[in-house]
Amino acid sequence: MSLIQLFAPNEVARSIIYRIGQLNLIQFRDLNSKVNEFQRSFVKELRRLDNVERQFNFFKKELDERGIPIKTYPYELQPIVAESEIDEHVENAQILEDRLVQLIDATESLYEKQKDLKQLKFTIQAVDHFFASNAGPAGDSNDETALLSQLESQAVSDSHSSNFISGVINREKVGTLQQILWRVLRGNLYYHSEELAEEVYDSKSKTYVRKNSFIIFSHGTIIYERIKKICESLDADLYNVDSTAEFRANQLNETNIKLVDLATVLNESENALTSELVAISRDLVKFWEVIAREKAVYQTMNLCDYDDSRKSLIAEGWIPTDEITNLTTTIKESDNSQTIPTIVNVLDTTRTPPTFHRNNKFTSAFQNICDAYGIATYREVNPGLPTIITFPFMFAIMFGDLGHGFILTLVAAMLVLNEKKIGASKLDEISEMAFTGRYILLLMGIFSMYTGLLYNDLFSKSMTLFTSGWVWPSEFELHETVYAKKVGTYIFGLDSAWHGTENALLFSNSYKMKLSVLMGYTHMSYSFIFSLVNYVYFKSPIDIIGNFIPGLFFMQGIFGYLALCIVYKWTVDWYAIQQQPPGLLNMLISMFLSPGVVAEPLYSGQAKVQTVLLVIALICVPCLLLVKPLYLKGQIEKEEREHQYQQLATEDELTSDDADEQDTAHDDDEEHEAHNFGDIMIHQVIHTIEFCLNCVSHTASYLRLWALSLAHAQLSSVLWSMTIGISFGTPGIVGVIMIVCLFAMWLSLTVVILVVMEGTSAMLHSLRLHWVESMSKYFEGEGALYEPFGFEGLLANVV
Structure with missing residues (x-):
């Protein structure tokens, strides 16, 4: 850079x-x-462009509310947009906003009038229903029926007035209105309510609301005013409905005529608004990108x-x-x-x-994995490149199954082959994450198929691809323990003869556990070598001598020795020599607790070798702790002496007061340097403790490779035996039906549990092995990400 x-x-x-x-x-x-x-x-220019973006957001909001799609087809922009064109966009945006606001206000006003007319219509119909259902025949002795008939036929001076209060209220507030009226009027009222025949559109909330009509009878003008205030406080709409059937019929007829006329006007207004929005949707993205680029330019300026x-x-x-x-x-x-x-x-x-790492669509996802942990220090080793192989391979060790890997590969291949089409569409957060990591998923699936072949595991079933290296005896007695005879070596992977044997789990457990330790040792060792690359590049010989060399001897003397013992133990035919193979875990523990004593020797001269390695490891600890701080202390003292020589050279030119000030400054410098040395020592102590402890804990952490591989295989076996495996023993048509149904169940659970859930778990564990166990060996991660000024992705949140 x-x-x-x-x-x-x-x-x-x-x-x-x-x-x-x-x-x-x-x-x-x-x-x-x-x-x-x-x-x-350029604050003035940015404010003007911010206003245009606000207007574009307003347009998009209206388009989304009416379900009008924004056109995102390819378009071409001029290499440099003239300022006169920007002024034209600003002016047009203001004109469009004014026109849209006017149309929207007019439409909402029409909807509000339509709502009032509809509610009036339903209120009139409710009053008609109420009086019609409660009128009763002449001479009826029922006091309430007679009262209602009297109220309807009562003559008043104003022919268009009513002796009751009627209106419409939200259905959720009907009970509240009844309770308040009952308590305020102490029961001195008659209340009737019924549901409206249809929901009423509310232009403010832009939703359809369920409402009820109500009719309230009481006595006295003051009480009527009090009732009106209570209804209005609950957002009820009150309507003056005539008390006589004849006038109500005329009122209903007038309301229906108004509704028909209003519906025609409202339809024309909606068409005009929709046409305006459709015209805006055709060029909104293009104009928005022009404005977004202009804004980005002025922000940079x-x-x-x-x-x-x-x-x-x-x-x-x-x-x-x-x-x-x-x-x-x-x-x-x-x-x-x-x-x-x-x-x-x-x-x-x-x-x-x-820090800048040049990436393409394949490597960018792997680089993002490393950048999520920390941005590499400028020009230090980039962990993104080895992660391309190690991340999916670590995943595959835990997810090793040919069938499950094939399903994952198919999904990833679909994303890769249709990446242009999928990339152009708008995805949700989870789908976007899967699409971004499509090449990671592809390699994870391919590597899982490879490890599945090594484990000889296909949906928990083994495959006989080559001639087995074991032969079962042709004759044996019932209830007798049968031992297979070794006749050769299986060409690739795990021999299918192990499948179904009583000691299969014991064998695979031991085998995978030791492989996990070897994989962890290899992964940490090559990661630790990257620290040497950094030290050489940054020309830091003291870090090579004080950190890398003692650290390398400490790691290799203990865990390198353990890895070598594991491989050597595999090369010995313990059955042929009639000896019990020694336990390597006990060997490693006794190496520290009982130096020079080997209870179960693995090879001749083992006690001397382990003693030498232990002494080397113990010597490395003080080397890690002291070499670098003492060297830096010497450098500080050397700089201090040079500083003193410079002071002596200029001492004759200083006055006595100046000399006193110089001595004071000298004392301050000594305190400052001593403080720096203390910081260096504390930092080195922490580094030494972390390195030595992490060598132990990180090696053990790789046992998760074995544990998750075992869990995945066992869960796959249980799922098979509890679903489709049951159907194979049932004959006839019932067996066929069971196979079809249980196969669908098995496949669904396999995809959901074993591929999605187990795959996510294995991926997270692989991520931890890279972030903690590997990158902590060499990665500083104190850099700042290179973020160049550009126009890419300006409208990522818009379309």
Whole structure:
């Protein structure tokens, strides 16, 4: 990475920054970090563009509410959008917003009128139903029926007035209204309610609401006013309905006519609004990207400074060194200034550049795994490259099954082969995560198929691909323990003869456990070698001598020795020599607790070898602890002596007061250096303790490879035997039906539990092995991510 300085004349500064954004190469530094954001040069332009984006968000919200899709078909943008075109977009956006607001307000007003007319209609019908159902025949002795008939036929001075209160209220508030009226009026009222025939559309909430009509009878003007206030406090809509049937019929007829006319006007308004929104949807994304690019350009220009005469814009930024030529060529082609050319200078700096890893669609997902743990320090070993192989392989060790790996491979292959189509569509969070990691899933599936062949495991069943190395006896007695005879070596993977034997689990457990230890030792060893690469590159011999070499001897003297013993133990035919194979775990424990004593020897001279290795490991601990701090202390003292020599050389030129001040400064420097040495020592003590303990804990942590592999195999076996395995013993048509039904059940559970859930678990464990057990051996992760200015993904949250 290189730090460059850019001088661009004001008249072409915007176009230059625009072209740089198209290149996606420069990470600009903020040269105005001490300037308030509201006091920068282009605040006015950004506010105007923010307003346009607000208007576009308003358009999108209205489109989404009406289910009108936004057109996202490919479109072409000009290399540089003229400022006059931006002004046109700003003006058009304001015109469209005003027109839409007017149409929406008019439509909502019509919906509100329609709601009132519908509620009035339903209220009139409810009053008619109420009086019709309670009128009764003439001379009826029922007091209530007679009262209601009297209320309906009662003559008043105003023919259009009513002797009751009627209206509409939300169905959820009917009970509340009844309780309040009963308590306030002490039961001195008559209340009737019924449900409306249909839901009423509320334009404010844009939902259909269930409501009830109500009729309330009471006495006195004051009481009536009190009832109205209670109803209005519960958001009820009150309507004046006539008390006579004749006037109610006329009122209902007028309301129906108004509803018909209003429906026609409302339909025309909706069509006009929809047509306007459809026209907006065709170019909204295109215009939005133009505005988003313009906003990004001005945001970047706010990071830049000006020369003293304010005729040139000054910018600084980080760029990959091999892209400088591409940058200068592009700037020369786009520089239309006739007076002052745009200048690009490469600056010498001691600043630490951001970390940049060039990726493609295949490697980016693996790099994201490492970046999620921490951004690599500038130019240290990038863990993303080895992760391409080790991550899916660690997963496959825990997920080893040919069938399950095949299912995972099919899903990943579908995502890879249709990546353009799927990538162009909008995905939810989980689907987006799976699509981003499609190449990880593909390698995980392929590696799982490979380890499934090694384990000879296909949906918990073994395969006889080659001639077995074991032969069962042809004759044996009932209830007799039968032993197979070894006649050869199985060509590839686990011999199918182990499947179904009583000691199969015992054998596979021991085998996979030792393989997990070997895999962990290999993974940690090559990871630790990366620290040597970093030390050599950064020219730090003290880290090689004080950290790498003693650490290497400590690790290899204990766990390298354990790995070698595991391999050696496999090479010995213990049955042929009639000896019990020694336990390696007890051997390793007694190596520390009882040096020089071997209860069950693995080879001759084992006690001496283990004693030497233990002494070497013990010597490495103080080396790790003291070599680097003492070396750095010597460097500090050397710098202090050089500083004293400089002081003596200038002592004759100082006054006595100056000499006293110099001595005081010297004492402060000594305290400062002593404090630095203390920090170094504390840091080294922590590093030594962590390294020694982690060698033990991290090696044991790789046993998760064995544990999850065992759990996966056993769960697969149980699932088979508890589902489809039951159906194979049932003859006839019942057996066929059971096979079909239980196969569907087995396949569903296999995909959901064994592939999805177990696969997720294995993936997380593989992630932990890389983040903790591997990367902690060499990875500093103190870098800053390279984030160049560009126009990619500006509308990622829009479409």
